[in-house]
Every structure is written in C-alpha cells, then in structure tokens.
Amino acid sequence: MANLTLYTYWRSSASHRVRLALGYKGLDYDPVYVNLLEGEQRRDAYKATNPMGFLPCLVLDGVKYVESTAILELLDELYPDPPLLPKTPEDRARVRALVQIVNSGIQPLQNLVVLDRIGEDKEARLAWLRHFITRGLGAWEALASRFQEETGHTGPFAYGASFTAADALLIPQLYAARRFGVDLGAYPTIRRVDEATRELPFVAAAYPDAQPDAKP
Ligand SMILES: N[C@@H](CCC(=O)N[C@@H](CS)C(=O)NCC(=O)O)C(=O)O
Structure with missing residues (x-):
C-alpha cells in the first residue's frame, strides 16, 4: 500500500x-x-x-x-x-457533469480568496455566497433529475445505486450550504442523497466537525 x-x-x-x-x-x-x-x-x-x-x-x-x-x-x-466513476463513457460523462457544477460552478465562488475581494461586509459576503450556492444547487438538482429520467435510475446516491465522485463533490457542498444558511427544501434529489449518505461510516469520518483540527 x-x-x-x-x-x-x-x-x-x-x-x-x-x-x-x-x-x-x-x-x-x-x-x-x-x-x-x-x-x-x-x-x-x-x-x-x-x-x-x-x-x-x-x-x-x-x-x-x-x-x-x-x-x-x-x-x-x-x-x-x-469505483468512483461508472463503467460506460456516457455514465461517466454525466457523473463528471455533476462534479463540474460543484467544482467549477459553485465552490470557486465561495473561496476565501474570492470573498476577500468582496470586502469585509459580512452581509455582502453572505448574500454573495447564498446567491451562487443556490444558483448552482438548483442547476445540480435539475441536471440530476434529468439524468434519472434518461437512465431510469432511482438513486439513492447522486447517480444510481452506488457512491460516485458526484456524491464526493456534493456532500462537502451541502456542508457549506447549511453553514451559510441556504435552504435545501426545494431540492428533493439533493435531500435524498444527503439522507442516503450521512450515516455511512466513511462519510461520517470525513465530516468537517469530526476532524481533529475542527474548532468548536
Ligand atoms: N480547484 C481546487 C480548489 C481548491 C480550493 O479552492 N481550496 C480552498 C479550500 S476548499 C482553499 O484552499 N482556499 C484558500 C483561499 O481561498 O485562500 C481543487 O479542487 O483542489
């Protein structure tokens, strides 16, 4: 190893x-x-x-x-x-699309290096964060539900019956959404993934608050 x-x-x-x-x-x-x-x-x-x-x-x-x-x-x-990626090229392309919505469409905009450019105003920073997280998660939800219609899979994970890279990207993004007060009520697929994954031991072990460097 x-x-x-x-x-x-x-x-x-x-x-x-x-x-x-x-x-x-x-x-x-x-x-x-x-x-x-x-x-x-x-x-x-x-x-x-x-x-x-x-x-x-x-x-x-x-x-x-x-x-x-x-x-x-x-x-x-x-x-x-x-595996973190499915077997067929078509399925892999869909999982990578869900990955990229978070990786390039949401997370970069919530980075400290970007927030520092907005300034010190806490409310302005929060409004920025909520806007881009809500926009991105709305697109993620719509795309995930289209993929379910196209492929017939019903979850419970982000893309089918197994954990994939799409879940590995979504779970941290949901932590940030909650932290910044984004309401997840309008996203049934996202809430399903959250419920299906949160009790898994490796998911619980990776959770921010479970890390030895976490601050109360
Ligand atoms: N595209 C990069 C993004 C990495 C990234 O944005 N990391 C953040 C923490 S999640 C960071 O180190 N930010 C430091 C800063 O903004 O100063 C990746 O996926 O590794």
Whole structure:
C-alpha cells in the first residue's frame, strides 16, 4: 500500500472531497493540518506544495498531487475497487457533469480568496455566497433529475445505486450550504442523497466537525 499524506483543513470542501474518496476506498493517510483562516496556505512554505495556495494536496509515495478532482481520478485509477466513476463513457460523462457544477460552478465562488475581494461586509459576503450556492444547487438538482429520467435510475446516491465522485463533490457542498444558511427544501434529489449518505461510516469520518483540527 502506498504511503499517503493529505494536506487538509477541517472546513476545506476540496479537502473534504479527498477525505471522502480515501475513506470510501479504505485508504489510510497521515493528515497535515493547514489553517486557512490564519493564511497558512498563502505562505511560501505551502505554496511550494501547491503554487495556487489552495488545499488539498495529496502526497503519494513522496510525490505531490493537487486539484481535488484530479486526485479523485488518480485514486480511482490506482485503486479501482470500489469505483468512483461508472463503467460506460456516457455514465461517466454525466457523473463528471455533476462534479463540474460543484467544482467549477459553485465552490470557486465561495473561496476565501474570492470573498476577500468582496470586502469585509459580512452581509455582502453572505448574500454573495447564498446567491451562487443556490444558483448552482438548483442547476445540480435539475441536471440530476434529468439524468434519472434518461437512465431510469432511482438513486439513492447522486447517480444510481452506488457512491460516485458526484456524491464526493456534493456532500462537502451541502456542508457549506447549511453553514451559510441556504435552504435545501426545494431540492428533493439533493435531500435524498444527503439522507442516503450521512450515516455511512466513511462519510461520517470525513465530516468537517469530526476532524481533529475542527474548532468548536
Ligand atoms: N480547484 C481546487 C480548489 C481548491 C480550493 O479552492 N481550496 C480552498 C479550500 S476548499 C482553499 O484552499 N482556499 C484558500 C483561499 O481561498 O485562500 C481543487 O479542487 O483542489
């Protein structure tokens, strides 16, 4: 088994994705905690790890890998069982579309590096966050329900009867939605995924509040 180290922060949603993927595949790792609120990610020491100054970074047998979705695909290729992506190209394209709604359509807009550009006004920051999370989750819900009609699957996961990368992206995004007061009542598929996954031991273990670096 490879030697795995994860640079992580409890409330980093991109780190949360990788914690979920590692847990799903039963892979142990050593955590290195980087405090985002104290700006440790912007210091030269960490930028040598990821030049973007973003978490996460996964070190696998001494080699550093960044960008959470690239890390998920790497883990899936190295440790294919259980899989994070379905078998057919068409199914994989749909799962990747759900992944990208979160990865490029929501999460980048809630990043500290973006919020700092909005300014110090807490209400303005919250309004921004709620707008983009609501917009993105609405699109995710619509797309997921179209995929259900096209394929006939009924869940309970984001894409069918098994956990996939779409769940690994959605779960951290739901943590952020709740944290910033976004109402999930209008999203039946999203609520179904939340209910189907929250009690799974590897999901509970990856939860932000369960991390040793979590602050009360
Ligand atoms: N596309 C990147 C995004 C990584 C990212 O945005 N990480 C956030 C935490 S979830 C971060 O480190 N933010 C630091 C900052 O904004 O200063 C990935 O998927 O790995």
